[in-house]
Amino acid sequence: MENVNATEVVQQWLQNFNEVISKNDIPALLELFVQYGWLRDNLIFTWDYRSLEGHVAIKNFLSHADEAEPNETRLSKAKISNIKLASLYGINPGFTPEHLLEGTFTFETPIFTGNGYVLLSPPKGEEKSWKAFTLYVTAAELKGHEEDGAPIGYYDNHAKTWQEVVAEERRKIEEDPHVIVLGAGHNGLGIGARFRQMRRIPTLLIDKSDRTGDVWRHRYPSLTLHTSKAHHAMLYTQPPSNWPRFTPKDKVAYMLEHYATNQELVIWHRSTILPGPVYDPVTKRWTVEVLRDGEKVVVVGAAQTASDICLDLALHDATSVTMVQKTSTIVMSIDLTNKVLDKAWPPGVDPIVGDFRSAGFPFGLAKKFSIAGKDARIAEQKTMLDGLTKAGLKLSEGKEGGGVPVQIFASGTGIDIGAAEQIINGRIKIKSGEPERFTKDGLVFKDGSFLQADAVVFATGYHPVQHTLNPIFGEELSERISPAWGLDEEGETIRNFRPCGHPGLWWATGGFNSVRYYSKPLAIQIKARLLGLVKD
Numbered sequence: 001m002e003n004v005n006a007t008e009v010v011q012q013w014l015q016n017f018n019e020v021i022s023k024n025d026i027p028a029l030l031e032l033f034v035q036y037g038w039l040r041d042n043l044i045f046t047w048d049y050r051s052l053e054g055h056v057a058i059k060n061f062l063s064h065a066d067e068a069e070p071n072e073t074r075l076s077k078a079k080i081s082n083i084k085l086a087s088l089y090g091i092n093p094g095f096t097p098e099h100l101l102e103g104t105f106t107f108e109t110p111i112f113t114g115n116g117y118v119l120l121s122p123p124k125g126e127e128k129s130w131k132a133f134t135l136y137v138t139a140a141e142l143k144g145h146e147e148d149g150a151p152i153g154y155y156d157n158h159a160k161t162w163q164e165v166v167a168e169e170r171r172k173i174e175e176d177p178h179v180i181v182l183g184a185g186h187n188g189l190g191i192g193a194r195f196r197q198m199r200r201i202p203t204l205l206i207d208k209s210d211r212t213g214d215v216w217r218h219r220y221p222s223l224t225l226h227t228s229k230a231h232h233a234m235l236y237t238q239p240p241s242n243w244p245r246f247t248p249k250d251k252v253a254y255m256l257e258h259y260a261t262n263q264e265l266v267i268w269h270r271s272t273i274l275p276g277p278v279y280d281p282v283t284k285r286w287t288v289e290v291l292r293d294g295e296k297v298v299v300v301g302a303a304q305t306a307s308d309i310c311l312d313l314a315l316h317d318a319t320s321v322t323m324v325q326k327t328s329t330i331v332m333s334i335d336l337t338n339k340v341l342d343k344a345w346p347p348g349v350d351p352i353v354g355d356f357r358s359a360g361f362p363f364g365l366a367k368k369f370s371i372a373g374k375d376a377r378i379a380e381q382k383t384m385l386d387g388l389t390k391a392g393l394k395l396s397e398g399k400e401g402g403g404v405p406v407q408i409f410a411s412g413t414g415i416d417i418g419a420a421e422q423i424i425n426g427r428i429k430i431k432s433g434e435p436e437r438f439t440k441d442g443l444v445f446k447d448g449s450f451l452q453a454d455a456v457v458f459a460t461g462y463h464p465v466q467h468t469l470n471p472i473f474g475e476e477l478s479e480r481i482s483p484a485w486g487l488d489e490e491g492e493t494i495r496n497f498r499p500c501g502h503p504g505l506w507w508a509t510g511g512f513n514s515v516r517y518y519s520k521p522l523a524i525q526i527k528a529r530l531l532g533l534v535k536d
Contacts, residue, residue, distance in 0.1 A: 257463030
């Protein structure tokens, strides 16, 4: 192959290729291949990997047209353009040991930038031109979503610590992963690292092992890789220069573990996918249940404490969480709650102003307003309430329709801080009924139904205050000074911040606003008694 200018030959072939491609001339394109040449396509002509051998196969592949677009062939639809000779990965035009001429090139389509590789066979017999023995075209980048070349660990302005940024990114990925990778071996880790650089595709890796690399640690002691270190280098990194050529299994394990940390990958260990993942063709998303080093938990109760416990369990990856509801629950969204509270206690205003106004608005009157506002309150929360009802939660606005503002002085209320969303999306399941007895692996209900559980939490309301008082004051006195919480016929608290039924004993319970305002009247009452101004 003396006197052959490799660069000129490859450049000429690319010019011919560009010309026939621009004309969508498939017969002319075939003439650029040897009779049994190969075309390999990665995502350019189809969203697939395809390899075609010979003129007939290549012709059939490129001339294929969809029924919806009978005048558009795969070749014409690809719209390949801007073909340029390149030195991709340091490959310059030159001869291979097989006496073929190699060259690389770049090109574009409307949605990709692409890379290409061609091996040219020299002319045979009376032929004058070099022809393609193999032609490979592949998508290099999706335009507008190119791989981010920013180095791992670079943080703008250094306003946050590395740990803070990693924790924040981990939280976002765990809340809404776009990709779940099963297995955190070298393949899973490489995918995770790549996706992280691809404009931060949120990727969650799930692995049954206790640690990254355990798949190698637990193999037989003498195992080493049978490929050299140059072959098994991980994406974006290389083994140290003094690394052994054939890496022992335990070094592989530590290499993978360090790689996961350095690439800031999000991995759930001791985890696996449960059977029955469901794909939604409309949203194009999977619904997947993950068993993540947790328990199956049943929470009995459906008011505030129960919903908070259920939310906590759901967010900390209990395998399944079920809320058992015996009676209907009054629920008020956090948005509406904030709206009501912001009106009474405006942000930026001294809270004593709101305390005073609230104290000046009798609760009996507030109760009437709350009952009258039932329909508007329901309408404002319709989406949430409908979702909870559909999920099986029994709802009400209380006996009189006063909702949370009235019922808060009794029981069975819930201010949603996130549990509603988890109930609606099915992460927290609802079970109606009354538990009757335990079994070794769950809970049996009075209707005969059974619920599997590893742990059961009873969140059925506070114990009567007598349970706390009895050991201290005895049953007789405890009965006299309780209950502490609730309203009398006038709408006042029964014993809170007021005489409770026994001299020298007082109750001070409720929210921050209660003690903020009523601590002063309580102090006055006690002082007056000390001065002898009041007789019990």
